[in-house]
Amino acid sequence: MTETTNGLEVIVARSAGTCFGVEAAIDLAEQHRKPILGPIVHNPQIVNNLAAKGIPIYERYQALDDLSEEEVKEVVITAHGYPKELKEALREKGITFHDATCPVLLKWVYRKIATFENEGYRIILIGNPDHAEIIASRSYGGDIKVVYSEADVDNLSDDLGAKTVAICQTTITKEKFQHLTNYIRETKYPKMRAIDTRCKPVKNQQQAVEDLAQWVDAFLIIGGFNSSNTTNLANLSKKYLPETTYHIDSPDLIRSDWLQGVRHIGIGAGTSTPKSQINDVQQKIAEMYPGPVFFRKEGKDGEILDGDFTPEDEI
Numbered sequence: 559m560t561e562t563t564n565g566l567e568v569i570v571a572r573s574a575g576t577c578f579g580v581e582a583a584i585d586l587a588e589q590h591r592k593p594i595l596g597p598i599v600h601n602p603q604i605v606n607n608l609a610a611k612g613i614p615i616y617e618r619y620q621a622l623d624d625l626s627e628e629e630v631k632e633v634v635i636t637a638h639g640y641p642k643e644l645k646e647a648l649r650e651k652g653i654t655f656h657d658a659t660c661p662v663l664l665k666w667v668y669r670k671i672a673t674f675e676n677e678g679y680r681i682i683l684i685g686n687p688d689h690a691e692i693i694a695s696r697s698y699g700g701d702i703k704v705v706y707s708e709a710d711v712d713n714l715s716d717d718l719g720a721k722t723v724a725i726c727q728t729t730i731t732k733e734k735f736q737h738l739t740n741y742i743r744e745t746k747y748p749k750m751r752a753i754d755t756r757c758k759p760v761k762n763q764q765q766a767v768e769d770l771a772q773w774v775d776a777f778l779i780i781g782g783f784n785s786s787n788t789t790n791l792a793n794l795s796k797k798y799l800p801e802t803t804y805h806i807d808s809p810d811l812i813r814s815d816w817l818q819g820v821r822h823i824g825i826g827a828g829t830s831t832p833k834s835q836i837n838d839v840q841q842k843i844a845e846m847y848p849g850p851v852f853f854r855k856e857g858k859d860g861e862i863l864d865g866d867f868t869p870e871d872e873i
């Protein structure tokens with residue numbers, strides 16, 4: 559690689575890396591050291607670290623008979639939440655669960671669902687129906703409809719009732735939520751309310767990546783390929799840098815030609831990506847780049863956990 563005259567500037571996006579929900583979930587798993595029902599967060603490095611400490615990782619919806627057979631008396635539930643009826647089944651089996659469900663879900667989204675249903679609303683949840691968060695969240699309502707595409711919306715009943723409200727997966731992009739909300743209003747329920755229930759860390763990270771992607775030459779997005787939050791960050795960056803956005807889950811994936819001719823490179827990382835992985839990537843860039851490398855971190859995190867949505871979250 560040829561050295562550039564001015565060197566390379568590496569800018570870490572605001573709020574990059576693990577959020578409070580993920581950090582609390584890892585702490586809980588390490589504190590109890592009991593079998594975890596599924597990957598505690600969608601980051602292979604974190605999951606492998608826990609497994610290396612001797613903590614068993616089970617299937618997320620592990621058959622309870624198998625748990626009983628293995629005489630498992632305590633389990634840990636992951637940050638994504640767990641279906642209400644399965645928690646009940648654990649209780650009935652006498653299996654204690656340590657609940658790492660993120661407080662954003664427990665104390666905000668599930669309560670919102672209950673409040674809206676009490677007020678007579680039919681709820682439409684915009685998110686991936688196969689994602690653990692959505693599978694859990696929908697179980698906290700009576701008959702929540704889940705949609706993730708225009709085709710899903712087309713299949714909704716034409717008459718869902720007088721009052722409808724849309725909420726969304728905490729990690730979805732605002733663009734997708736807005737698009738499907740508009741489509742539902744145009745084709746089904748013109749008066750539907752819509753509340754942006756993405757969590758603050760996700761909102762902050764998405765905005766930070768979108769801001770930074772507009773002036774850097776290339777972007778590295780770090781995080782598990784199974785993390786919807788990280789994948790969404792990569793897609794946001796690709797809007798501005800379709801050829802030079804790289805989603806990686808390890809510094810070893812960085813190729814020297816990605817840095818060729820680049821003056822500014824951004825680093826973003828999903829809410830399940832440990833800060834140590836960001837450091838490893840910075841270290842790798844410094845080793846690979848033949849000229850001077852300057853590191854900069856953007857702004858302050860500004861992550862706060864609101865107890866409720868604010869009026870501007872209604873779209």
Ligand code: SF4
Nearest residue numbers: 577579660728757829
């Ligand atoms: S991404 Fe949001 S909802 Fe998920 S664990 Fe972090 S704070 Fe909680």
